[in-house]
Amino acid sequence: MTVDDHDVAEDLATRAGEVLLALRAEHGFADGPALKKAGDLGSHEFLMAELAGIRPADAVLSEEGKDDLVRLGAERVWIVDPLDGTREYSEEGRDDWAVHVALYEKGALAAGAVALPAQGRTLSTRPGSPLLADLTARFAAPPADILDKRAPVRIVVSRTRPPQVVAQLREHLHAAGYTTELVPMGSAGAKIAAVLLGDADVYVHAGGQYEWDNAAPAAVSLAAGAHASRIDGAELRYNAEDPYLPDILVCHPALSDLILAGVR
Structure with missing residues (x-):
């Protein structure tokens, strides 16, 4: 090899x-x-x-x-x-x-x-990739405008099937003094890429996925220093006998506690 x-x-x-x-x-x-x-x-x-x-x-x-x-x-x-x-x-x-x-x-x-x-x-x-270096720098710095509530928390969602958990998360964030904005988009890979590239802040999905839907996006997220987990905070595990992996959360590490609390 x-x-x-x-x-x-x-x-x-x-x-x-x-x-x-x-x-x-x-x-x-x-x-x-x-x-x-x-x-x-x-x-x-x-x-x-x-x-x-x-x-x-x-x-x-x-x-x-x-x-x-x-x-x-x-x-x-x-x-x-x-x-x-x-x-x-x-x-x-x-x-x-x-x-x-x-x-x-x-x-x-x-x-x-x-x-x-x-x-x-x-x-x-890929180590040494200029784009990965840019992503790593983004996730090493706290998103100050969101943490001090000057900017809305942008949540990327399905164009056609936003999961119910997003509505509940928005209620939690609004109660905590944040504003939110939904960003409709297509594939799971494109949604997670939007979070990594700074076009959105949170991707939370609980409507059903399989391992192939999120393994590669999760790998890149973790390499970049983003938070990537199940929506209860558990580690993402792969190569199960049943490849059904229904939920995922990707966001900035500084937002993970806030988002996980809202999901719970």
Whole structure:
């Protein structure tokens, strides 16, 4: 394994995004279901072929693949979502969709990347990455404007299905003297990227997800120094027999106690 895992995650997510952009250009937007199908399959087949060549001994859990439970005994498992946000991908002009590539090794997230192909960037755990350095600096400094209540707490939510927990969280924050603003967005990867990039402050989800929905975004969040956990504050764990992982919270560490209290 001469290629670093961080580089593998970043490279594969980025190149899968290029595959998806090419398919988008080829198919157009007249037939949304056909474009979604082509995107899911094309990106999945690309990632599976590449991982088989680069990391043939590793297990893979993909949203679009058959779940081979041999992964439960593996030390290294790649957890991928070939196309996160198929609805947004099939809508002309939308850029809030993503590709997720993460490595779970010996009980912990070891590497990950979230490509935002239509935005022309990839967030990853690669040490030395200028973008990761910028994210790390952002999360090392307290969000003073929020903590002193001068600015609203921006909560990124689903375009169509904001979870009930967000309404309860807003009530808690308003009672504590904060204002809030909802930021509707598509895929989970795009939502968490918005928090990491400073376009939102909190992502809290309790409406049901699977490991591939949040493994890569969680890996990048943790590498950047953000808070990423279950909504009860518990550690995010992966490579379970049932990959259902229904909830997640990502925010600035300085806000985590406040948000967790509101969720509780």
